[in-house]
Every structure is written in C-alpha cells, then in structure tokens.
Amino acid sequence: MKTPEEFLDENGFTSAADIDRQGLTTTFLSEMEKGLKGEESSLRMIPAYVGVNGKVPTGAKAAVLDAGGTNFRSAVVSIPPKVEDRVNQPMPGTKGEVGEDEFYDAFAAELRRVAPKATVKKFGWCFSYNADVTPSLDARLNCWTKGIRAPAIVGQYVGAELLKRMGGGEIAVVNDTVATLLAAKATEGDRTYSSYIGFILGTGTNTAYVERNSNITKVQGLDPSGSMIINAESGSFDKLSRSKFDLAMDAKQIDPGHNPLEKMIAGGYLGPVGLEVYKAAAKAGLFSKKAAGIGGLGSLETMDFDNFCAACAKEGRDNPLDSIFADADDAKMARRLGIPVFERAAVLTAVHLAAFCIKSGEGAEESAPIAINADGSTYYKTRAIPFAATVRRELDDMLLRRRNIHYEIVPQVDDAPMVGAAIAAML
Numbered sequence: 001m002k003t004p005e006e007f008l009d010e011n012g013f014t015s016a017a018d019i020d021r022q023g024l025t026t027t028f029l030s031e032m033e034k035g036l037k038g039e040e041s042s043l044r045m046i047p048a049y050v051g052v053n054g055k056v057p058t059g060a061k062a063a064v065l066d067a068g069g070t071n072f073r074s075a076v077v078s079i080p081p082k083v084e085d086r087v088n089q090p091m092p093g094t095k096g097e098v099g100e101d102e103f104y105d106a107f108a109a110e111l112r113r114v115a116p117k118a119t120v121k122k123f124g125w126c127f128s129y130n131a132d133v134t135p136s137l138d139a140r141l142n143c144w145t146k147g148i149r150a151p152a153i154v155g156q157y158v159g160a161e162l163l164k165r166m167g168g169g170e171i172a173v174v175n176d177t178v179a180t181l182l183a184a185k186a187t188e189g190d191r192t193y194s195s196y197i198g199f200i201l202g203t204g205t206n207t208a209y210v211e212r213n214s215n216i217t218k219v220q221g222l223d224p225s226g227s228m229i230i231n232a233e234s235g236s237f238d239k240l241s242r243s244k245f246d247l248a249m250d251a252k253q254i255d256p257g258h259n260p261l262e263k264m265i266a267g268g269y270l271g272p273v274g275l276e277v278y279k280a281a282a283k284a285g286l287f288s289k290k291a292a293g294i295g296g297l298g299s300l301e302t303m304d305f306d307n308f309c310a311a312c313a314k315e316g317r318d319n320p321l322d323s324i325f326a327d328a329d330d331a332k333m334a335r336r337l338g339i340p341v342f343e344r345a346a347v348l349t350a351v352h353l354a355a356f357c358i359k360s361g362e363g364a365e366e367s368a369p370i371a372i373n374a375d376g377s378t379y380y381k382t383r384a385i386p387f388a389a390t391v392r393r394e395l396d397d398m399l400l401r402r403r404n405i406h407y408e409i410v411p412q413v414d415d416a417p418m419v420g421a422a423i424a425a426m427l
Contacts, residue, residue, distance in 0.1 A: 001285065001286065002284070002286065004281075004286070004333060004336040004337045004340075005336075005340075007281060007284060007286060007337070008243070008277070008337065008340060011243050011244045011245060011280065012241065012242070012243040012244055013243035013244075013245065013277075013340065013344075014241050014243070014344065015340055015343070015344065016340065016343035016344050016346070016347040019344070019347050019348070019351070021347070021350075021351050021354075021394070021398060024239075024240075024348075024351050025351055025352075025354055025355050025358070025398065027239045028237060028239070028351070028352055028355035029355050029358060029359055031043045031237060031239065032045060032232065032355065032359055033215075035218075035232070036211065036215055036216050036217065036218060036230070037217050037218055038217070038218030042236050042237050042238040042239065042260075043232050043233060043234065043236060043237060044231075044232070044233040044236065045216075045218075045230050045231075045232055045233075046132075046133065046230065046231040046232075046233065047133065047216060047219055047228055047229075047230060047231075048133055048174060048175075048178045048208065048228060048229040048230065048231050049133055049134065049135045049136075049137055049228060050137060050172065050174060050178065050182070050228060050229055050424050050427070051210070051226065051227055051228050051229065051427070052181075052182065052185060052195075052196050052210055052227075052229065052427075053227075053427075054427050056079050056185050056186060056188075056423055056426055056427065057079065057120075057426060058079055058080065059078065059079070059119075060078065060079055060119050060120055060426050061076050061077065061078040061117060061118045061119045061120065062076070062077050062078075062118050062119075062120050062122070062123070062124050062421075062422035062425040062426055063076060063111055063114040063115045063117070063118040063123050063124070063425075064076070064077045064114075064123070064124040064125070064126070064418050064421045064422045064425070065107055065110065065111065065123070065124070065125045065126070065127075065421070066125075066126040066417050066418045066421065067091060067107075067125070067126070067127055067128070067129075068126065068127070068128025068129065068175075068176050068417070069091065069128075069146055070090065070091050070094045070146050070147070070148075071088050071089065071090055071091055071094075072088075072089065072090075072091045072092075072106075072107070072110075073086060073087065073088050073418065074086070074087050074107075074110035074111070074113065074114055075087070075114060075415075075418060076114050076117045076118060077124070077415075077418050077419055077421075077422035078422075079186055079419075079422070079423070079426070080186065081183070081186045081413060081414065081415070081419045083414075083415050083418055083419070084117075085113075085114055085117060087110065087113070089106075091146075091148060092106045092107075092148075092150060093144070093148040093149045093150035094146075094147065094148060094149075096149065097149040097150065097151070098149065098150050099150075099152055100150070100152040100153060100156070100161070103150045103152070103153055104161055104162050104164075104165045105165060107125075107162055107165075108162060108165035108166055111123060111162070111166060112166070120425055120426050121169070121170060122169075122170040122171060122172055122425040122426075123169060123170065123171045123172070123425060124171075124172050124174075124418075124421030124422045124423075124424050124425035125158075125159065125162070125171055125172070125173045125174075125421060126174055126175070126176055126179045126417040126418060126420065126421040127139050127158060127173050127174070127175065128175045128176040128417070129141060129143075129144060129145055129146075129148075130142040130143050130144075130145060131158070131173075131175070133173070133174075133175075133231075134157070136159075137159070137171070137172040137173055137174070137424070138157045138158070138159035138160055138171070138173055139157065139158055139159060139173040139175075140155065140156065140157050140158075141153055141154050141155065141156060141158055142154070142155075158173065159171040159173045171425075172421070172424040172425045174420065174421055174424045175231060176200060176206075176417045176420075177198050177199075177200050177206040177207065177208040177231055178198060178208045178229050178231055178420065178424075179198070179416065179417040179418075179419070179420025179421050179423075179424065180198035180199070180200055180208070180373050180375045180413075180416045180417065180420055181196050181197060181198025181208045181209070181210075181229055181373060181420065182196075182198070182229075182419075182420035182421075182423040182424055182427075183198070183373055183413040183416040183417075183419040183420040183423065184196045184197075184198065184371040184372070184373035184410050184413070185423055186413060186419050186423060187371070187373070187410045187411055187413060188371070192367060192368045193368060193369060193370065193371040193408070194360075194362035194363055194364070194365070194368040194369065194370055195209070195210045195360040195361075195362035195363065195370045195371070196209070196210055196370070196371045196372075196373070197209045197210075197353065197356050197357065197360070197370060197371070197372045197373070198229075198373050198375075198416075198420070199353060199372060199373065199374045199375070199376075199379075200374075200375050200376045201265065201266060201267075201349060201374065201375075201376040201378045201379040202266070202267055202375070202376030202377045202378055202379075203266060203267050203268040203377075203378075204235060204259075204262055204266050204268055205234065205235045205261070205262045205265055205266045205376070205378075206231070206232070206233060206234055206235055207232050207234040207352065207353070207356055208229050208230060208231045208232060209229070209230060209232065209356040209359065209360055210227050210228070210229055210230070210360060211227060211228065211229075211230045211359070211360070212224075212226075212227050212361070213225070213226045213227055213228060216228070216230070232356070234261065234352055234356075235259045235261050235262030235263075235266065236258065236259050236260070236261070236262070237260065237261040237352065238260045238261070240260050240261060240264065240348075242260060242264070244276075244280070245273055245276040245277045245280065246260075246263065246264060246273060246276075248276045248280075249263065249269065249272045249273050249275075249276050250263055252272070253269075261348065261352065264344065264345060264348055265345040265348050265349050265378075266378060267302045267376075267377060267378035268302070269302075270302045270305060270306070270341055270342065270345060270378075271299075271300040271301050271302035271303070271304065271305040271306075272299070272300060272302075273341055274300055274302075274305040274309075274338050274341050275294075275297060275299065275300035275305075277337050277338065277341065278294045278297075278300075278334060278337065278338075279294060279295060279297075281333075281334075281337055282294050282295055283295075286333055286337070287325075287330045287333060287334070288327055288329065288330055290326065290327045290330060291324055291325055291327065291330045291334075293320075293323070293324040294324050294325075297320060297324065300320070300321070302378075303317075304317075304319045304320060304321060305321070305338060305341075305384075306342070306382055306383050306384050307319055307383060308321040308322065308325070308334070308335070308338070309334075309335050309338040309339050309342065309383075309384035310383035310384045311335070312383055321334065338384070339384055339385060342382060342384040342385045342387065343385055343390070345378075345387075346385060346387050346390040346391050346394070347390070347394055349379070349387075349391050350390070350391045350394030350395050350398065351394070351398070353372065353391070353395060354394075354395055354398040354399055357370050357372075357395075357399055357405055357407055358399075358403065358405065362405075363399070363405040363406045363407055364404070364405070364406070365406065366406045368406075369406035369407050369408040370405070370406070370407045370408070371407075371408055371410050372407055372408065372409045372410065373409075373410050373412075373413060373416065374388070374409055374412070375412070375413070375416045379391075380412065388409075392409065395407060
C-alpha cells in the first residue's frame with residue numbers, strides 16, 4: 001500500500017518541504033510589479049490613497065464605523081488603542097431589502113451618537129465590501145457580498161452619501177486590510193518601524209503594504225517622492241501548482257477559478273480541501289472498511305479538520321472525523337494525510353509575506369524593522385501545527401538569513417479594523 005506521502009505526491013500535492021520558496025517569491029514579486037503598472041496580473045494592487053507618515057496623536061479620539069459582514073459596529077477609538085461606547089447591530093439589508101435612506105440613516109444615527117465624544121473632526125469608516133477607493137478616501141460600491149440587500153447603494157460613493165445625512169463633515173473610508181496595516185502604528189510607541197504590512201488570515205485572506213508612489217505607474221499625477229498603502233487582494237494570486245484535491249474543492253465553490261491562493265491557505269477552504277484528500281484516499285484503499293463513512297460526509301468544517309489533526313477535542317462540539325476514523329490505524333493515516341494541508345498553508349503564507357517585505361524596499365536596519373500586523377483566526381488559532389511559529393521560522397530564513405531584511409510581527413491589535421479606521425481619520 002502507498003504511504004500517505006506517496007499518495008499526496010501522485011495527486012499533485014506539493015508538500016511544504018518541496019515548495020520552491022525562492023522561485024515562488026520571485027513570481028509573486030513579478031505579479032506585484034505588473035499590477036502596479038496596470039498590466040495583466042492576478043494581483044489587483046489597488047491604491048488606498050492613504051499613507052503612514054506622521055505620528056498618531058496620543059490621546060486623540062475618533063468616531064468610527066466598521067462594516068464588512070452581517071453586522072456593523074460603531075465606537076469611539078482612542079490611542080493607545082482603546083475602544084469605547086461600542087454598539088453592534090445588524091447590517092442594514094440583512095433582515096430584508098432596504099432603500100438608500102434607511103441604509104444611510106442607520107449609520108448616520110450611530111455617528112451622531114459617537115461624534116460628540118471624538119476629538120478629531122474626521123470620521124473613520126472601515127468598509128470592507130467590493131468597492132473602488134478614491135483619492136479623497138471615499139469608496140464606490142461595486143457589489144454586495146454576505147447577502148446584503150440594498151441594491152440602491154451599488155454604484156454610490158458611500159462616504160459622500162453618508163456625509164449628506166450628517167449635514168457635512170469629513171470621512172476616511174478604508175477596507176479592513178488597509179485598516180489592519182494602519183493599526184500597526186498604534187503599537188509603535190517609541191519604536192521605529194521602516195514600513196508596515198497588514199495581513200488577514202481568517203475565513204479569507206488579504207495583504208496590504210506601503211509602496212513608493214514612483215512605482216505605482218498605473219496612477220497618474222502622484223507625488224513621486226511620496227508613498228501610499230496598496231491593497232494587493234493577495235488571495236487572488238494564481239501562479240501556483242494546485243493538486244487534484246484543490247481543483248476538486250474549487251469546482252464545488254460558488255466562485256470556481258477565483259482566488260487560488262486564498263483557497264490554499266484560508267480557513268474557509270482548508271477543511272473542504274481536507275475532505276477531498278480523505279475521500280480520494282478512501283477510494284485508493286488507504287483506510288480500512290471501518291472508515292467508509294468518509295464517502296458520505298457532505299462537508300467538513302476547517303475547525304473540525306484542524307481539531308482532528310491536532311488530536312484535540314472541541315468542548316461542546318462533536319467532530320465527525322472522530323467517529324469516522326475511530327480505528328487507531330485509520331486515525332494515524334488520516335492525520336498523516338491532513339497535517340500536510342496545514343503545513344503547506346503556513347509556508348505559502350510566509351512566502352507571500354516575504355514578497356511584500358522585499359517589495360517594500362525597507363527593513364535594512366535591525367533598529368527599524370518592517371512591522372507586520374497579522375489578524376485572523378486561522379493565523380492565530382490553528383492547532384494542527386504551530387502555525388504562527390512556522391510562518392516566523394520561514395520568514396527568518398527567507399528574510400533575515402538570506403537577505404538581511406529585518407521584520408517584526410507586532411503584538412496582536414484587538415479590534416484592528418476599528419483602530420485602523422480611527423488612525424486613517426487621525427492621519
């Protein structure tokens with residue numbers, strides 16, 4: 001009988017040990033360059049029109065909104081990071097279709113509640129839906145996700161429309177990855193960072209970094225001596241070798257062919273990839289007849305896949321894999337097949353973060369490293385392997401030892417999107 005490693009290899013699965021780190025980094029850098037020039041690329045490289053220059057004023061308070069899922073939040077955010085007067089409520093359009101007045105009135109009411117407690121006049125809004133950002137830090141909505149039903153808002157500049165309901169004012173609209181990058185500035189204190197990266201790895205993934213304006217040639221009229229944050233939409237990187245399991249999983253998604261990197265590293269997809277591995281392995285005879293139930297399993301949550309591979313029970317939650325692989329030999333085989341999915345994800349995470357560090361052109365001095373603010377449950381809570389430690393080990397090799405580029409993964413910033421949106425308003 002084949003070993004698990006032989007089975008994975010013959011199905012095109014590239015193990016973590018076999019990933020060409022240098023070659024993949026070079027390819028990622030090439031895609032970034034093309035995207036910045038407006039050439040065909042799998043990376044959109046969207047200018048955020050906000051920079052990181054300047055010191056965040058200690059003690060300043062900003063009124064902030066955060067919308068990006070099925071709920072939206074409002075609060076007053078101060079620096080050092082402190083979130084006060086927070087209110088969570090359903091996103092307009094989740095309970096039924098709403099018109100534009102009902103939509104914006106919900107946000108305006110919350111701004112009126114928190115604005116009197118702010119010390120900076122500009123509002124911050126983390127708006128994490130598909131939208132094009134403008135140089136004035138507004139956002140034009142392209143389409144809704146997460147089942148929001150507010151069709152009248154599509155095509156509108158949401159910041160300007162909201163300010164109409166407020167009777168004027170100023171607003172800075174940023175997406176969650178850009179906000180996560182900006183939140184790193186809240187951790188700096190007396191520390192000096194040469195640049196910043198915002199990275200989200202939860203259900204999905206994305207990365208933002210700081211680029212010199214002189215390299216953003218697809219945008220005309222930028223001050224060549226300046227810099228701004230770029231939202232790379234990094235999950236769409238497609239220059240990857242995908243296995244038969246990846247392709248089978250992808251074919252069952254609502255967006256087949258899109259976001260290949262995201263589907264190899266993010267929590268929304270690791271469980272489904274693992275299920276394809278297990279079903280194929282069962283057909284190939286790698287499990288005993290006692291594990292026949294895997295063929296009828298309709299779906300596999302990443303949490304269950306992770307907990308099983310870590311041999312950890314999740315309190316209050318039955319894991320279908322525990323009963324399917326109740327036989328000790330089957331369980332051992334299943335873990336040897338499953339853990340490589342997490343190992344590959346960690347290495348791919350490190351490879352593309354290394355590319356952003358290299359592209360920033362910074363980090364030459366140990367006293368001024370590149371600050372990486374990582375956010376998301378997959379990065380911090382994966383149990384099958386020491387995920388964050390694996391990423392750091394890989395980055396140490398690719399950046400420190402090979403290129404003498406210094407980086408630092410900053411302490412996790414709670415409520416990073418809200419903190420970042422506040423900093424966008426302050427800067």
